[in-house]
Amino acid sequence: xxxxxxFGRAAEEAAALHLTRRxxxxxxxxxxxxxxxxxxxxxxxxxxxxxxxxxxxxxxxxSPEDAVDPRKRRQxxxxxxxxxxxxxxxxxxxxxxxxxxxxxxxxxxxxxxxxLPAAFTLDG
Amino acid sequence: xxxxxxxxxxxxxxxxxxxxxxxxxxxxxxFSIVGLPDAAVQESxxxxxxxxxNSSFEFPSRRITVNLAPADLRKEGxxxxxxxxxAFLLATGQARDGGNGRGRLAALGELGLDGSLRPxxxxxxxxxxxxxxxxxxxxxxxxxxxxxTLVRGLEVYPAATLAEAVAQLGAGGxxxxxxxxxxxxxxxxxxxxADVADIFGQNQVKRALEVAVAGAHNVLMTGPPGAGKTMLAxxxxxxxxxxxxxxxxxxxxxxxxxxxxxxxAPLVVRRPFRAPHHTISSPGLVGGGGTPRxxxxxxxxxxxxxxxxxxxxxxxxxEGLRQPLEDGEITISRRLISVTFPARLMxxxxxNPCPCGYRGDAERECVCPGHRLRQYSxxxxxxxxxxxxxxxxxxxxxxxxxxxxxxxxxSATVRTRVIAARARQLTxxxxxxxxxxxxxxxxxLRRLCRLDPGATSLLDHAYERLHLSARACxxxxxxxxxxADLAGxxxxxxxxxxxxxxxxxxxxxGI
Numbered sequence: 343x344x345x346x347x348x349f350g351r352a353a354e355e356a357a358a359l360h361l362t363r364r365x366x367x368x369x370x371x372x373x374x375x376x377x378x379x380x381x382x383x384x385x386x387x388x389x390x391x392x393x394x395x396x397x398x399x400x401x402x403x404x405s406p407e408d409a410v411d412p413r414k415r416r417q418x419x420x421x422x423x424x425x426x427x428x429x430x431x432x433x434x435x436x437x438x439x440x441x442x443x444x445x446x447x448x449x450x451x452x453x454x455x456x457x458l459p460a461a462f463t464l465d466g
Numbered sequence: 467x468x469x470x471x472x473x474x475x476x477x478x479x480x481x482x483x484x485x486x487x488x489x490x491x492x493x494x495x496x497f498s499i500v501g502l503p504d505a506a507v508q509e510s511x512x513x514x515x516x517x518x519x520n521s522s523f524e525f526p527s528r529r530i531t532v533n534l535a536p537a538d539l540r541k542e543g544x545x546x547x548x549x550x551x552x553a554f555l556l557a558t559g560q561a562r563d564g565g566n567g568r569g570r571l572a573a574l575g576e577l578g579l580d581g582s583l584r585p586x587x588x589x590x591x592x593x594x595x596x597x598x599x600x601x602x603x604x605x606x607x608x609x610x611x612x613x614x615t616l617v618r619g620l621e622v623y624p625a626a627t628l629a630e631a632v633a634q635l636g637a638g639g640x641x642x643x644x645x646x647x648x649x650x651x652x653x654x655x656x657x658x659x660a661d662v663a664d665i666f667g668q669n670q671v672k673r674a675l676e677v678a679v680a681g682a683h684n685v686l687m688t689g690p691p692g693a694g695k696t697m698l699a700x701x702x703x704x705x706x707x708x709x710x711x712x713x714x715x716x717x718x719x720x721x722x723x724x725x726x727x728x729x730x731a732p733l734v735v736r737r738p739f740r741a742p743h744h745t746i747s748s749p750g751l752v753g754g755g756g757t758p759r760x761x762x763x764x765x766x767x768x769x770x771x772x773x774x775x776x777x778x779x780x781x782x783x784x785e786g787l788r789q790p791l792e793d794g795e796i797t798i799s800r801r802l803i804s805v806t807f808p809a810r811l812m813x814x815x816x817x818n819p820c821p822c823g824y825r826g827d828a829e830r831e832c833v834c835p836g837h838r839l840r841q842y843s844x845x846x847x848x849x850x851x852x853x854x855x856x857x858x859x860x861x862x863x864x865x866x867x868x869x870x871x872x873x874x875x876x877s878a879t880v881r882t883r884v885i886a887a888r889a890r891q892l893t894x895x896x897x898x899x900x901x902x903x904x905x906x907x908x909x910x911l912r913r914l915c916r917l918d919p920g921a922t923s924l925l926d927h928a929y930e931r932l933h934l935s936a937r938a939c940x941x942x943x944x945x946x947x948x949x950a951d952l953a954g955x956x957x958x959x960x961x962x963x964x965x966x967x968x969x970x971x972x973x974x975x976g977i
Contacts, residue, residue, distance in 0.1 A: 440495060
């Protein structure tokens with residue numbers, strides 16, 4: 343594992359910790375579907391969220407949430423559909439399904455974690 | 467959860483029912499609109515989303531599918547914002563329909579991001595169509611309510627915001643808007659904005675315009691710049707008969723569809739006076755566009771269309787005038803739809819005697835070369851000129867007349883005579899479908915117009931000497947009939963016919 347990948351893992355770890363401390367249950371982590379990957383799948387009460395983790399080591403390239411471009415959004419949404427399609431029971435008791443972004447900013451010490459609920463939807 | 471709200475769409479003035487269905491399910495979040503929406507309807511998603519959040523409602527993260535049925539009708543414009551928002555709030559349990567089996571309420575309106583409701587175009591035509599298909603009531607933006615209340619038998623529930631619309635729906639129609647007293651409104655409105663008494667001199671032209679209005683004849687005025695052609699034309703609506711409530715509704719309907727109702731004035735209570743510039747395109751004049759919109763001829767419906775610099779208009783635009791002048795309506799056909807707008811107007815055309823404007827002037831000399839002169843008048847085709855019964859010469863007012871003031875008749879006096887003449891025509895034309903002499907066919911003319919022996923011999927004489935065509939002859943009789951109606955005479959005498967002939971022989975270069 344190279345240094346870049348290690349940094350990504352560390353950020354996901356920080357994001358998962360951030361969410362579980364706030365009452366979210368981790369349903370999946372680094373779920374690979376075909377060539378794509380869903381970073382985190384979490385649930386709290388009647389809300390199911392697919393979480394994209396974005397980490398930055400410096401602020402020079404804009405904020406982490408800006409890095410979720412339309413192509414990435416479509417990919418996350420498509421993978422979520424596939425994941426849900428294979429597990430119809432996962433929607434039992436669920437009222438809201440969301441795409442969230444957790445932004446990990448490591449440009450300063452200590453790193454900050456921000457959770458952006460319903461960061462995007464897939465409108466057609 | 468699935469919910470529905472009734473709404474309505476327009477093609478031209480024709481309404482079509484549209485059912486707005488919203489389905490909200492727990493699935494990967496998306497907000498999509500299907501059912502042949504155009505760009506404005508697609509953008510509705512952003513307005514609806516913001517309006518719901520900013521009205522303190524919840525916008526849950528679910529899959530939202532909006533269907534506008536029937537799917538084969540193209541949906542345009544922002545008027546589906548409100549029904550989409552209401553159906554969404556019903557589907558998510560944040561609103562309820564309190565109709566209790568008393569019949570459904572329809573909704574239409576554009577949403578602002580803050581949840582305010584903006585007026586939409588065509589509210590009157592939409593309301594008429596909803597009423598015709600038996601819808602009980604309508605929730606719509608407060609600014610549209612006055613025109614919608616003109617529709618008898620439809621309950622109108624105004625709302626200034628999305629929250630108010632939800633309250634109206636929940637109450638199954640809470641506070642209805644009071645209907646407008648159209649007759650009182652019409653009675654309180656001055657008929658024209660300028661009086662013919664303001665114009666000094668030009669008594670012959672004024673008389674001719676009185677004849678034209680009395681018989682709904684079209685007019686062509688020829689005269690040098692500054693002679694007062696525009697001033698005279700502007701005063702014509704003021705000598706036309708006052709608007710009836712039905713006429714006001716008809717005019718309002720068209721202006722509303724065109725989005726031309728002035729803010730603060732919910733309906734049109736005066737006869738329109740439209741004066742489009744001569745650079746206007748053909749679709750602008752007769753109507754058109756991908757989804758046909760009314761043109762100037764329809765905006766002038768039941769009023770005056772004034773075309774100054776008549777020969778300068780595009781040929782295609784001028785030729786497009788022929789159908790509306792003939793039929794009183796205009797049909798616009800596009801690939802998928804064909805739309806008919808009413809266009810019963812009085813045409814007042816004006817032109818200079820030549821391109822430079824001074825041909826025949828006593829003080830200035832015309833500098834136009836001969837070929838330019840021929841070109842100028844040849845732009846007006848025979849078939850078009852055939853629809854214009856009166857051709858008048860408008861000379862410059864001599865200084866003597868300009869000083870003489872105070873003696874001129876007021877518009878109200880002239881109007882009284884016009885109303886009486888129209889009444890005589892209506893009685894005579896009963897059962898023909900025409901309402902004024904200008905619309906008589908050749909057959910009506912033979913059957914209904916009586917010439918006394920003096921008039922007959924004068925007409926025969928003119929026929930020989932002036933080389934009148936049969937059609938020109940009919941026009942002379944029509945105008946003479948109007949003159950007789952103004953005089954209250956049963957038959958057309960030589961005096962009436964002579965005056966009528968004077969309106970066709972003026973204009974010097976054969977037009």
